[in-house]
Amino acid sequence: MHQLESFCAIASQNNTGTAEDRVVEEPLKVPVGEPMGFEPKSAVVELPVPLKPEDAVSTAAGVDGKGKALPPEDLLQQAAVSPVVADESQSVESAADDDEVVKVDEVVDSAAKDDGDVADKPPANPAIAKTSLCSYFRKKGCNHGENCKFAHGESELQQRPDGSWDPTSERGKKKEDKVSTEEQSSEESRYRKCLVNIPMNWSQQKLKSFLDEKGVTYSSAQKRKSMKVGFLGFRNQEELTKSAEILDGMPVANKRLKLADVLPREWERKAIGVTEAALAGDKEEKDNDGADTVMAEDGSGNENDGKEDDNENKALEPYRSVTQVVTPLAHLSYEDQLAKKKEEIIQVLKRLARNIRKGCPSGMLLPDWLAAAKDREGLPCEFEGILPSPVVDGYRNKCEFAIGLGPDGKQRVVGFQLGSFREGINAIAEPGECRNVSSVALNFVAAFQTFIRASKLPVWDKKDNTGFWRMLTIREGREPGSADEIGKEIAEVMLIVQVCPTGVPEDRATEEYSKMAEVLIEAATTATPQLPLTALLVQEHVGVSNSAPADCPLRALPLPGLDEIRNTGKPVDEVLGHIHDYIGLSKFRISPTAFFQVNSAGAEKLYSLAGVWAGLGPDTLLFDVCCGTGAIGLTLAKRVGMVVGIEMNASAVADAQLNADLNGITNCRFIAGKAEDVIGNLLREYAIDGPVSQKASEPETGKSEASNEEQVSTLVSPANQQNGDSRPRFNNIVAIVDPPRVGLHHVVLRTLRLHKQLRRLVYISCNPDSLLANAVELCMPIKEGPVEKQKQRGGFRGSNLGHARRRVKTLPPSEPFRPVKACAVDLFPHTKHCEMVMLFER
Numbered sequence: 103m104h105q106l107e108s109f110c111a112i113a114s115q116n117n118t119g120t121a122e123d124r125v126v127e128e129p130l131k132v133p134v135g136e137p138m139g140f141e142p143k144s145a146v147v148e149l150p151v152p153l154k155p156e157d158a159v160s161t162a163a164g165v166d167g168k169g170k171a172l173p174p175e176d177l178l179q180q181a182a183v184s185p186v187v188a189d190e191s192q193s194v195e196s197a198a199d200d201d202e203v204v205k206v207d208e209v210v211d212s213a214a215k216d217d218g219d220v221a222d223k224p225p226a227n228p229a230i231a232k233t234s235l236c237s238y239f240r241k242k243g244c245n246h247g248e249n250c251k252f253a254h255g256e257s258e259l260q261q262r263p264d265g266s267w268d269p270t271s272e273r274g275k276k277k278e279d280k281v282s283t284e285e286q287s288s289e290e291s292r293y294r295k296c297l298v299n300i301p302m303n304w305s306q307q308k309l310k311s312f313l314d315e316k317g318v319t320y321s322s323a324q325k326r327k328s329m330k331v332g333f334l335g336f337r338n339q340e341e342l343t344k345s346a347e348i349l350d351g352m353p354v355a356n357k358r359l360k361l362a363d364v365l366p367r368e369w370e371r372k373a374i375g376v377t378e379a380a381l382a383g384d385k386e387e388k389d390n391d392g393a394d395t396v397m398a399e400d401g402s403g404n405e406n407d408g409k410e411d412d413n414e415n416k417a418l419e420p421y422r423s424v425t426q427v428v429t430p431l432a433h434l435s436y437e438d439q440l441a442k443k444k445e446e447i448i449q450v451l452k453r454l455a456r457n458i459r460k461g462c463p464s465g466m467l468l469p470d471w472l473a474a475a476k477d478r479e480g481l482p483c484e485f486e487g488i489l490p491s492p493v494v495d496g497y498r499n500k501c502e503f504a505i506g507l508g509p510d511g512k513q514r515v516v517g518f519q520l521g522s523f524r525e526g527i528n529a530i531a532e533p534g535e536c537r538n539v540s541s542v543a544l545n546f547v548a549a550f551q552t553f554i555r556a557s558k559l560p561v562w563d564k565k566d567n568t569g570f571w572r573m574l575t576i577r578e579g580r581e582p583g584s585a586d587e588i589g590k591e592i593a594e595v596m597l598i599v600q601v602c603p604t605g606v607p608e609d610r611a612t613e614e615y616s617k618m619a620e621v622l623i624e625a626a627t628t629a630t631p632q633l634p635l636t637a638l639l640v641q642e643h644v645g646v647s648n649s650a651p652a653d654c655p656l657r658a659l660p661l662p663g664l665d666e667i668r669n670t671g672k673p674v675d676e677v678l679g680h681i682h683d684y685i686g687l688s689k690f691r692i693s694p695t696a697f698f699q700v701n702s703a704g705a706e707k708l709y710s711l712a713g714v715w716a717g718l719g720p721d722t723l724l725f726d727v728c729c730g731t732g733a734i735g736l737t738l739a740k741r742v743g744m745v746v747g748i749e750m751n752a753s754a755v756a757d758a759q760l761n762a763d764l765n766g767i768t769n770c771r772f773i774a775g776k777a778e779d780v781i782g783n784l785l786r787e788y789a790i791d792g793p794v795s796q797k798a799s800e801p802e803t804g805k806s807e808a809s810n811e812e813q814v815s816t817l818v819s820p821a822n823q824q825n826g827d828s829r830p831r832f833n834n835i836v837a838i839v840d841p842p843r844v845g846l847h848h849v850v851l852r853t854l855r856l857h858k859q860l861r862r863l864v865y866i867s868c869n870p871d872s873l874l875a876n877a878v879e880l881c882m883p884i885k886e887g888p889v890e891k892q893k894q895r896g897g898f899r900g901s902n903l904g905h906a907r908r909r910v911k912t913l914p915p916s917e918p919f920r921p922v923k924a925c926a927v928d929l930f931p932h933t934k935h936c937e938m939v940m941l942f943e944r
């Protein structure tokens with residue numbers, strides 16, 4: 103049944119319109135639609151992310167708002183130290199499975215069960231099994247000491263309940279090697295299949311019992327933890343065919359099982375001698391028999407249930423084209439792209455209503471807005487549609503180009519990776535056909551590729567994590583005003599070349615850098631018209647993933663003879679490490695690692711809509727939560743009494759402060775810190791009334807390097823210290839939040855919800871899953887009565903939404919917000935992503 107129909111059918115059974123009828127009886131269960139993608143909030147082209155465990159460990163320290171999928175173990179390691187990091191793999195799961203919330207009784211498995219709020223506390227039960235290694239202990243020491251819930255070394259490590267070992271441990275690695283060698287050599291590797299739509303909470307043992315019960319004969323069955331996929335091995339074609347007859351389409355927990363082909367990893371293809379031609383032949387066969395799902399055996403999944411019209415069956419081909427990977431909607435007219443995104447957002451909004459309804463305490467009246475959803479075809483609020491991007495082509499002001507080998511495995515290429523490393527895809531393709539990249543960037547990429555092909559130093563190889571040249575980031579700054587012919591309007595360009603210096607003598611590297619600078623300068627000066635080149639930086643990064651931490655050192659290279667085309671009118675030293683861009687007429691300095699929306703013309707629309715909905719006035723205190731370089735607060739500052747911006751990236755905060763001066767704005771204050779650590783104190787400092795309860799706004803993370811008191815003292819300006827009552831106090835407090843892909847930290851949500859004076863909140867989101875989960879925490883009604891105690895870790899496994907619903911129950915009674923209206927803004931033409939603005943009020 104169509105989702106909408108099923109919603110209406112169930113809604114009409116439960117809701118006939120009277121107040122009594124709106125009392126929640128049972129959680130509403132409806133099938134869930136495909137997840138849509140908003141843009142990952144990194145300012146990078148959506149590149150597939152390497153997802154080997156060791157990649158994630160290296161990424162752990164570098165959270166700068168980029169949405170990067172990491173393996174659960176490492177995400178949890180990360181969560182244990184840095185509460186802002188959530189598990190994207192969870193959110194991906196939750197997108198597909200927002201109803202899948204499972205209680206697990208006794209089994210203790212730290213990696214799979216943590217949620218952000220408990221991960222940072224020492225385990226209540228010292229007997230909890232330490233089944234994952236602590237990556238912090240391994241890298242630079244862990245200050246949780248004995249209380250750390252991860253194993254400090256192999257000797258502390260315990261086996262997991264399913265008999266496996268942490269895959270990053272020596273024992274885990276040995277076992278994996280053994281398994282893969284055996285598998286590879288055995289006949290059965292020819293008859294491997296991927297089983298999709300297994301309930302996430304099933305263990306491997308449970309899967310085996312299920313198969314036995316259904317009379318399926320198989321030689322091996324593997325189940326990925328917290329994933330919907332498993333891998334089955336069969337001894338021969340007959341066994342496979344019979345099993346497919348039993349399993350394919352079998353309903354299990356509201357879903358139908360699917361038996362799909364496995365796409366071997368690249369190294370496996372080589373090992374088992376599967377040629378690209380053979381894969382192409384395989385495609386024909388599959389097309390004929392209608393199989394439509396292909397999974398990479400490492401579980402990364404290109405799960406395709408046939409709804410995607412653009413990439414269907416493409417994973418069967420050796421490589422997808424660069425446009426399919428980077429700009430998968432480019433084959434549609436822009437009008438059709440907008441229509442597609444709009445429809446997907448409608449589904450996201452409906453899921454929001456369903457999920458909040460589902461979590462409403464039984465016996466309670468549904469809030470009016472939720473009861474009214476049935477008159478809006480399931481929408482929780484007005485949806486104002488999607489605003490198009492003012493610029494459709496070449497709009498990106500930041501792209502990260504990988505450096506590696508092309509699909510032939512020989513030629514050095516600078517461009518985009520053709521799939522995810524987990525799919526076994528390592529090949530890089532030139533970006534020429536990607537419509538979102540500017541012509542200026544393409545010119546620099548071409549020149550840089552010529553240089554790289556001549557260089558004696560090796561390019562980065564993700565398989566063995568070796569090589570020197572890793573990534574070229576191009577950031578552009580445009581002229582003020584709206585942009586139509588964007589290529590002509592780029593006034594500043596910053597090039598950041600990431601290298602891994604391991605094993606390369608300093609003088610050798612320096613020699614290469616100066617050759618590189620020469621080539622790039624020549625490219626800039628000989629192009630017609632000349633290309634701007636404002637800054638050339640080298641980032642030395644030794645981590646496994648290209649995603650370097652924000653504080654990774656950067657070195658500016660001299661650009662001899664280029665002063666005249668830098669076009670800044672400033673001394674060279676002042677501009678070397680920054681570029682400038684505009685939102686409308688407001689000028690922004692941007693540091694190399696600071697976030698800035700990649701489509702500045704589109705961002706202007708986004709911020710202006712947020713400003714209108716925020717209902718600002720001279721008596722308003724505007725909290726710009728996750729403010730980056732201050733883009734939102736500064737563009738709205740003239741309409742409010744004061745702006746307080748909060749941002750964890752220190753160089754972005756420095757930019758924000760400078761940007762206030764650049765634009766002659768004096769009523770803004772920017773705080774460097776994690777929002778969860780500082781927002782409670784800031785509200786106390788500026789609001790006329792404090793929050794509902796002091797406790798509610800106190801940092802709960804315990805992870806801030808400065809103590810709570812230290813944080814407070816850094817927040818009080820000298821003027822206020824001299825005269826305690828002189829600080830401005832505000833009645834009308836509004837928050838505009840623009841969090842990274844993982845969404846807002848639960849402490850921030852709790853603080854905002856419990857602060858009575860905050861009546862209006864504008865949420866800007868790039869990720870539907872975190873928006874949904876966060877909306878649950880803001881909008882879910884709470885029953886009067888004793889507050890439920892949060893259960894200790896180890897008893898819960900579920901989606902982000904499940905965690906959100908569970909956390910709401912632990913809140914003290916507080917007035918929920920209601921969604922008032924939503925609108926999408928397309929900042930990312932040709933991709934599946936867009937931004938969404940949602941107004942919440944109470």
Ligand SMILES: C[S@@+](CC[C@H](N)C(=O)[O-])C[C@H]1O[C@@H](n2cnc3c(N)ncnc32)[C@H](O)[C@@H]1O
Pocket residue numbers: 143166167186696697698699727728729730731732733734748749750751754775776777778840841842843847
């Ligand atoms: C999507 S960007 C938005 C930036 C800004 N509002 C803009 O439009 O340019 C999200 C920002 O949140 C910051 N961030 C991520 N986690 C944070 C946290 N826990 N506290 C404060 N800032 C955070 C990131 O560094 C990034 O600058």
